[in-house]
Amino acid sequence: MAKILCVDxxxxxxxxxxxxxxxxxxLATSCSSVDEALRELERESYDAVVTDWRFSEESGRAIVHTAKSKWSIPVVVVTGYVGEAFQAAEPLADIYLEKPIDSRELIQILKILLEVRTDRVRSSRP
Known part of the structure; x- marks a missing residue:
């Protein structure tokens, strides 16, 4: 069962x-702030992250950066500010979805991203 961190x-x-x-x-764990999400990413390993971009006075940049650069896990950004998120994030998330999202679309995207990640892990083993 894949573990997903949800942040909004x-x-x-x-x-x-x-x-x-x-x-x-x-298995989904939720966080409501950037700091909480970063602590959770340090505490526990996840298979993917689904995060908002805009938080009260912060952006989701640190979440995307930590998930991609430290853990190399798929990141889906769900936001009403797709252009801002796409231009600002480095490294880039795997996909940016405009709010409101279709739940079926999110599940399908996660399924694909997790399959690709699993295939990469398998192919990198000796």
Whole structure:
């Protein structure tokens, strides 16, 4: 069962996203701030991250950076500010989705990203 970290400062959005992921068979952990998400990424290993971009006074840049550069895990940014997120993030997330999102689309994208990651891990083993 893949573990997904969900990050959003909107309590309704995070509740819906977490529930959607759990119904699809994923183990989902939610965080409501950048700092909380960064602590969680240090504490636990995850297979993917689904994050918002804009938080009250911060961006999701640190979340994307940590997930991609330190752990090399797939990152999906779900935001109302796709252009801003795409231009600002380095390294880039795997995909940027405009809010509101279709839950089925998110699940399908995660499934593909996780399969690609699994295939890379398998092919890199001796």
């Amino acid at each position: 400062d909107d309590p309704i959005a995070i509740l819906i996203r977490r529930e959607t992921l759990e119904v699809a068979g994923y």
